[in-house]
Amino acid sequence: MSPPDPYLLLDLGLAATILVLALAALRQRDSFTMAVVFILFGLLVALAWVRLDAPDVALAEAAIGAGVTGALLLRTLRHVGGERRDPAPVPRVVAGMLGLSVAGFATLGGLALMATPRHGTGLIPAVAARMDQSGVEHPVTAVLLNFRAYDTLLEVVVVLAAVMAVWAIDRTIDRAAAPLPYLPGVALRGPIAGAYLRLVLPALALIGAYLVWIGAYSPGGAFQGGAVLAAAGVLSALARGGRWPRTAATMPLLRGSLVLGVVVFTGVGIWAAVAGGGVLHYPPAQAKPLILLIEASVALSIAATLTALFLGHMPQPAARIALRKGTTNDT
């Protein structure tokens, strides 16, 4: 027996904290505290994933899983002013039976996972053997943007589908009867906030762009960078009380930004097919610039998309908004 690894104690502590935070978030009475605990949970999960040599995933979890989801939760709580309980909760007997079956499933799953040896090599050699043809130096980016680029294209499509669905939902609401809430508590207004924004927005833009660019060499990439850019988008929207700019150009510009990633990604894919390689089969010599082009446009689209998902409503013509100015969502 070798002496116990001191890191293992750290691991045990981290794992236990993660589990406690998950339970605390779900069983917490106060909705706002729940959202905050959930964000903390996501950040600690990211820490665990750094420990497990998954820095890209950790970045994505911290920026998107904790950050964006947390912002969406807080924004929704602000809108609805607390949770609404279902009129007919699950009966205790049913809940007990469900609990038992889930516990049984988890026990079997846990034991089976422990009893199963991890596959020896996974796809490590397959990726390593093809890295020189991938056009990038970072393996995760090579997988996302080249070896399994089709998955990533569809992933960007999922996000686009989400915006369309959210806008379809927005259309169902009679805005004359239920005006947009002003997001009063989080609106960034006044001279101090203005100075803060002038400082923070360029910094966020720079960090986001850096994350996208560095993705070719080390952890980072379009989704993490796009999430940081989205933070800039959300902050500048909050400076307007959580509304889109009221110009006539907003809607066409926004629609263009939302689809840019899919258009460039598909365009490059089809261009590669016409050039003779097959869909998404980049010529190795041009792979790097093509991947950077795709990443930059996907990052912009992700930023626009996440901002649109946060605001949750379509840009409206200036005349219609003016009628509703100053309204709040008291119920």
Place this chain on the structure above:
Amino acid sequence: MTPETIYGATGIALFAIGLYHALVLPSALRRIVALNVASVGAGFVMVIAAWRPGGGADPVPHALVITGIVVLVAATAVALALVRALHDADTTETDDTP
């Protein structure tokens, strides 16, 4: 005991916690959070599958988890938009057919 067993068990436990609460919690917003917890559990299993003791993890599961995170945030955003819309509909309409 290795990091693999510790975090593998954590992943399965998180999945079970999320699954159970997604089935029984009495508020839609809570169920959405519970689904996010369960998804993190599934992410742990993939990160464990990628991990190698000496370093040099498998990049493919990492890419899958990143995709999974983005897909889930998209679905979460739609679900939360529905929660907000239902709130607005209930505050403006007196009643509707169940």
Place this chain on the structure above:
Amino acid sequence: MIPQIDLAAIDWMLVPVLAPLLGAIAGFVLPRAATAAGMAGLGLSAVGSAAITAQVRTGAAPSTAIGGWEPPLGIVLAADGLTAAFLLLTVVLTLAIGTTRALTPAPARGAAIFWPLMLLLVAGLNGAFLSTDIFNIYVTLEVAALAAVGLAVLTGSAAALRAALNYLLAGMLGGVLILLGIGLLFHAHGRLDLAGLAAVAGSAPSDGIALIAIIAGLALKAALFPLHAWLPAAHSNAQAPVSALLSALVLKAPLYVALRLWVGVLDPATASGTVLGVMGAGAILWGSVQALRAERLKLLVAYSTVAQVGLISLAFGLSAANPAAIAWTGAVTLMLAHGLAKAAMFMAAGRIVEEVGHDRIAELDRSPRRPTLAQFSFALAAISLIGLPPTLGFAGKWQLMEGAVRADAWIWLAMAMAGTLLSVGYLSRVLVGFLRFDRVRGAVGEHQGWTLADGPPLLLAVTAFGAGLFATHIIALLAAGAPLGQLPGAMQ
């Protein structure tokens, strides 16, 4: 001089995914041209699907490694007879539904966003039908799921919003279960391609739990009893063309994936087949009883979907539990027949609501208006759903029952018969009302309540009714590439 294009050299495999995707984007960016972009996307996708089917019929077994990366690293799209059948079902249904939508004179609420959402849905479904990579299939199903939720809310009622939320939460839960299963499979086998997994599935201790998670997730997305609670409200509260899409097509994707896994990857144990059979029997009884009690036409049709998914599940279970039964083609034929008939029924129901102003079954026979063609379409589709000869439903049930007889599986046979009788019961509630219209018919010369939009449901109903005559061709197409050839008992 027209440049020569070698049609055979074109790689069609991604066309059914990328064409609707580009149509969706064009319709989203240019809302005024949404209908044109949508129909163009559907049309191009239809050309791609037809080309792939033609290749399959010649025995070419088309496949493409995207980006040139072979599995286990890359993703391969491939087509066999089963793929072709579902691509064609998607073509027929989406063209019919799209045409109805384009012909409807006064655009309903959310007209512009309908098209991009529907085209993304088609891209996701076609992607799932063509993919041979388990994770890629997960992503395609999520594309379809989010687009379907966006479509389901278009009526704008609070009931539709509530139903859509439950629909989405069920879909998300299904997705998370599938993700866990994929994680466990990758942990044990280090790969994601179905062909590679087929060779090793069952060899690791965690495979059982992984496949239970994936099948449970798919069952949730397919509304298999007792995981069906979200379906009736979601399908009955949507606009009629959307209900048709959701019930006839969207449910088929998880069933299709489950069939692929069941036949191609799993080592189906007898016990799991029996479980599916019991779930199917439960769905038949529950769905039928609820359909018998339903007061509204669309809700009745939605509950009938629960029962029909049960019948399909029964066919799955029979084939898995009794290797001698070989009822797989019966299950697939039933899925196709249900797709055609159910789309016709929902669209006809939508036309009846448009003309009569409501869909309360008890009062349908007291309306002075008489949407004759819609009623006729509904009746034809109902006959196919019940499975009278010569309909496609009959062909499917015949194969199912023949399989049950061959395997001496009398209980399964009894369940299929009971499902048929119950469907006669709940559908005749509606049809009897239609026949009694004459008692209170309006004055002569009054508008008879039919428009151009009656065409597509009628066409679909006629197809569902008459396709049984071509059942041998359909079964021959299904056999191309032997997708269902790797039967239990005759393992590869």
